[in-house]
Amino acid sequence: EIVMTQSPATLSVSPGxxxxxxxxxxxxxxxxxxxxxxxxxxxxxxxxxxxxxxxTGVPARFSGSWSATDFTxxxxxxxxxxxxxxxxxxYHNWPFTFGGGTKVEIK
Amino acid sequence: EVQLVQSGAxxxxxxxxxxxxxxxxxxxxxxxxxxxxxQMPGKGLEWMGMIFPGDSxxxxxxxxxxxxTISADKSTSTAYLQWSSLKASDTAMYYCARHRGYSFAxxxxxxxxxxVSS
Numbered sequence: 029e030i031v032m033t034q035s036p037a038t039l040s041v042s043p044g045x046x047x048x049x050x051x052x053x054x055x056x057x058x059x060x061x062x063x064x065x066x067x068x069x070x071x072x073x074x075x076x077x078x079x080x081x082x083x084t085g086v087p088a089r090f091s092g093s094w095s096a097t098d099f100t101x102x103x104x105x106x107x108x109x110x111x112x113x114x115x116x117x118x119y120h121n122w123p124f125t126f127g128g129g130t131k132v133e134i135k
Numbered sequence: 136e137v138q139l140v141q142s143g144a145x146x147x148x149x150x151x152x153x154x155x156x157x158x159x160x161x162x163x164x165x166x167x168x169x170x171x172x173x174q175m176p177g178k179g180l181e182w183m184g185m186i187f188p189g190d191s192x193x194x195x196x197x198x199x200x201x202x203x204t205i206s207a208d209k210s211t212s213t214a215y216l217q218w219s220s221l222k223a224s225d226t227a228m229y230y231c232a233r234h235r236g237y238s239f240a241x242x243x244x245x246x247x248x249x250x251v252s253s
Binding site for chain 1: 179181182196197232237241244246
């Protein structure tokens with residue numbers, strides 16, 4: 029099973045700041061990596077797939093990148109509605125696995 | 136418009152059986168995988184398994200294998216997650232999600248909260 033490790037667990041930031049979230053895979057997943065946003069009381073929402081492709085309707089301030097087994101989600105200018113938990117997920121091999129999540133909270 | 140509508144919250148006792156549902160609409164139900172994801176209280180997301188309704192090909196995660204049964208009814212475009220004997224540790228929110236191909240999940244149900252308590 030591929031283990032996905034996200035860091036940090038919690039990020040305290042102010043609106044308007046640039047945010048970088050990290051995710052590392054225990055082995056190669058190529059670019060078979062998605063990022064999801066989950067707000068309290070809501071289902072997850074797909075933001076990014078293929079490591080760097082924004083899903084339909086996702087604001088351009090969200091971007092994804094990768095190098096080998098390291099993946100990054102960047103929010104260029106944090107908006108109030110972006111405070112949430114973010115999960116990475118590999119779909120290279122079954123079982124698909126999520127990282128433990130990064131909570132982006134208000135500083 | 137793609138929609139996944141899940142059945143309502145359940146409160147059960149340990150040892151009881153349960154079947155929760157996820158009704159799909161707005162796309163060809165038999166052409167896309169549907170998965171189930173567990174989220175225990177205050178915890179992260181965990182894939183349990185997925186099914187391809189077109190031929191009922193089903194995959195289970197190692198931790199879910201033998202613990203639950205995933206099925207689908209093509210006639211009603213509904214996927215199911217079933218337990219034969221619930222445990223307190225099954226208390227969680229369960230989400231169904233449509234996969235785009237054999238990959239990421241692009242549409243999610245609203246979740247079904249299952250509470251197992253004596």
